[in-house]
Amino acid sequence: MERFRQTAYSMLTMVAALVSLLVVSACEHDFYETGDSELSYLHTDFVDARTNELGAFVSAKTDDGEELTLSPAVKEQWATRPDTTYRALLYYDRVEKGVTTSFALNPVLVLRPHLTSDIASVRTDPLGFESLWMSKNRKYLNLTLVLKSGQTDDKKAIQSLALVCDSIRKQASGGRKFYLRLCHSQNRVPEYYSKRVYTSIPLTGLTPNDVLCLDINTYKGVVRKEVVY
Known part of the structure; x- marks a missing residue:
């Protein structure tokens, strides 16, 4: 308790x-696109995302338990601490062998x-x-x-x-x-x-x-x- x-x-x-x-x-990102474009395959998940020693996001674990490696690493202005796990909403591309490209990570309070x-x-x-x-x-x-x-x-x-x-x-x-x-x-x-x-x-x-x-x-x-x- x-x-x-x-x-x-x-x-x-x-x-x-x-x-x-x-x-x-919330004002800065609008990822919806019609048709067969790059953003048509965008995934969105709640994640626990981890930063490296430089404060850039390098990995994330979704609420479904999927472990993702972010390549390249992603630096977000709202995340300032190195070697820290943040709660975030991850927008990402196709996953190949556990590796994906992040379009954005937005903070979740x-x-x-x-x-x-x-x-x-x-x-x-x-x-x-x-x-x-x-x-x-x-x-x-x-x-x-x-x-x-x-x-x-x-x-x-x-x-x-x-x-x-x-x-x-x-x-x-x-x-x-x-x-x-x-x-x-x-x-x-x-x-x-x-x-x-x-x-x-x-x-x-x-x-x-x-x-x-x-x-x-x-x-x-x-x-x-x-x-x-």
């Missing part, structure tokens, strides 16, 4: 900065649950919710969210996301039920257009029959999703 509760992102400013980057990244007491203020400004699913390897709960954004001269106007664990209760079945809330601060960012953002919740420490109960405040009201591990 303690392992699951760990707060790897203790500084919410880091989360806010990454949310800002995710919204920008990893949300680890905080205790309410760990966060100075908790906001649940509405956002858009599209989908939720457990990864095939059962390591992550993935969410597709939609944030409203727009241009502003206020450099301090940056949206932030966080995950709060309000309580944990034992169930008659013997498992535990985690009551979670997705927190979102619009923080004065204009709401002119919508952009899709992907996030992942690590499921480390969960055991069979554990349940995640996640509340998400959307523009249409609070949506509650329950997932049995």
Whole structure:
């Protein structure tokens, strides 16, 4: 339980900065093409991607368990640390003998649950919710969210996301039920257009029959999703 509760992102400013980057990244890539072109064979997967000693991505493991070597290595501005594993959305070409060419790696925000007491203020400004699913390897709960954004001269106007664990209760079945809330601060960012953002919740420490109960405040009201591990 303690392992699951760990707060790897203790500084919410880091989360806010990454949310800002995710919204920008979503604007930069449009990989859809009709017809029989190079991009017609593009694959997209959630991955745990690894950088080398120079901070360039050299390998990735998909949620389906496929090990990929990226050749040539890929340097992304948002990934600054060498010898580090990042959660990402990988756009890649055909795979031959485990080797592929990457078109892009976009960051995926990893949300680890905080205790309410760990966060100075908790906001649940509405956002858009599209989908939720457990990864095939059962390591992550993935969410597709939609944030409203727009241009502003206020450099301090940056949206932030966080995950709060309000309580944990034992169930008659013997498992535990985690009551979670997705927190979102619009923080004065204009709401002119919508952009899709992907996030992942690590499921480390969960055991069979554990349940995640996640509340998400959307523009249409609070949506509650329950997932049995």
